[in-house]
Amino acid sequence: MKIHEYQAKEIFKKYGLPVPLGIVAHSAQEAKQAAEELGTPIVVVKAQVHAGGRGKAGGVKLAKSPEEAAEIAAQMIGNRLKTYQNPEGLPINVVLIEAGVNIDKEFYVGMTLDREVSRPVLMVSAAGGMEIEEIAKTNPELIIKEHVDPVTGLMPFQARKIAFKIGLTDKKVISQFVKLAMTLSKMYFDLDASLIEVNPLVLTKEGDLICLDAKIDFDDNALFRHKDILELEDTTQIDPLELEAKKWDLNYVKLDGNIGCMVNGAGLAMATMDTIKFYGGEPANFLDVGGGATVERVAAAFKLLLSDENVKAIFVNIFGGIVRCDRIAGGIVEAAKQVELDRPLIVRLEGTNVELGRKMLEESGLNIIPAKDMADGAQKAVKAAKGEL
Ligand code: ADP
Ligand code: MG
Numbered sequence: 001m002k003i004h005e006y007q008a009k010e011i012f013k014k015y016g017l018p019v020p021l022g023i024v025a026h027s028a029q030e031a032k033q034a035a036e037e038l039g040t041p042i043v044v045v046k047a048q049v050h051a052g053g054r055g056k057a058g059g060v061k062l063a064k065s066p067e068e069a070a071e072i073a074a075q076m077i078g079n080r081l082k083t084y085q086n087p088e089g090l091p092i093n094v095v096l097i098e099a100g101v102n103i104d105k106e107f108y109v110g111m112t113l114d115r116e117v118s119r120p121v122l123m124v125s126a127a128g129g130m131e132i133e134e135i136a137k138t139n140p141e142l143i144i145k146e147h148v149d150p151v152t153g154l155m156p157f158q159a160r161k162i163a164f165k166i167g168l169t170d171k172k173v174i175s176q177f178v179k180l181a182m183t184l185s186k187m188y189f190d191l192d193a194s195l196i197e198v199n200p201l202v203l204t205k206e207g208d209l210i211c212l213d214a215k216i217d218f219d220d221n222a223l224f225r226h227k228d229i230l231e232l233e234d235t236t237q238i239d240p241l242e243l244e245a246k247k248w249d250l251n252y253v254k255l256d257g258n259i260g261c262m263v264n265g266a267g268l269a270m271a272t273m274d275t276i277k278f279y280g281g282e283p284a285n286f287l288d289v290g291g292g293a294t295v296e297r298v299a300a301a302f303k304l305l306l307s308d309e310n311v312k313a314i315f316v317n318i319f320g321g322i323v324r325c326d327r328i329a330g331g332i333v334e335a336a337k338q339v340e341l342d343r344p345l346i347v348r349l350e351g352t353n354v355e356l357g358r359k360m361l362e363e364s365g366l367n368i369i370p371a372k373d374m375a376d377g378a379q380k381a382v383k384a385a386k387g388e389l
Helices: 005-014 028-038 066-076 132-138 156-165 171-190 220-225 240-247 266-278 295-306 325-338 354-363 374-385
Strands: 022-025 043-047 060-063 080-083 086-091 095-099 103-114 119-125 143-147 193-204 209-211 215-218 251-254 259-263 285-288 313-320 345-351 368-370
Touching (some): 005 095, 005 215, 022 028, 028 043, 028 095, 043 066, 060 066, 066 095, 103 132, 103 171, 119 171, 132 143, 156 171, 171 193, 171 209, 215 220, 240 251, 259 295, 266 374, 325 354
Parallel strands (some): 345 368
Antiparallel strands (some): 080 086, 103 119, 119 143, 251 285
């Protein structure tokens, strides 16, 4: 789960991390008031959307007066911000009005899981301001990494080592950095975060470190023990199809292709996508209906596939181990009663209660193209999506 910058900064503050003074605004009027209240010669108006790279996309702007802040806010609120991370754009409903900070130097600080060594890693770079993906590609040596033992958390010596490597020399700044890094590590574990990022962390002309941007992503699987964090979710920032899938507890990821896939089990879902690609097709989604699929959930999943306009054909690939084939068939029949099945449907069923499942589909009168195995189904789906079947 993602949250907004202003929400992340509230959490940063609770942990005693330095962030600029800021006030949230929902309208131009509120933006003007906020700028007046801050009273700094320069304020920064920051669009609150779930995407990075806002600065380059026009979502972070300086204002030299409360009136200018109001003008900028009026342009932002109600519009969508398109960034390189999200080309379709996300709606701006809230802006953060923040005191302008005198930047001397920008750093990158991030903590996430390094899957290659199965440990969290703290990454810091003096090449701040740039996108970290870009630095990783062009100058990986500029990213300093310290792996963190989950039993102890980040150790002070590790934080000091990084401070020296990124060229900090002032004693006060080094001690600020060590405290900051230790706190970020503590937050990462406390909050079950999957990513905490400060890009940029800045050294001000006055000689202090301050977190100018803040990002926290949470591990969805641990949210049940963070009820307060769950309340921070802003559903306007989530793809409507993915939101619907979440409601039904379906593992759904939208992709760019045109073959809708409904599969049980993440492994089979991956293999199905590979097989479709192998035969020259492009999957429109990853969808795992899971083991405990009920008729209602399968029907919801099926409707979800049909509501994606890019989908030209649907491939249902089920191996009934835990989930029974008759439930899947029941879900498809149920969904077809509620929404018109207006695209070719290829079904491969195998496993528990397969005969019953096939019989239900046959008797439903639905126009279903049966597949004898996975390869056959994938080939038929590829053809159907091209209109050749
Ligand atoms: P994003 O990462 O989405 O582009 P940031 O919050 O990192 O958004 O802001 C982009 C840039 O805008 C920063 O690198 C910094 O140079 C500038 N900026 C952001 N907030 C402030 C602030 N409060 N004062 C001065 N400059 C700021
Ligand atoms: Mg940033």
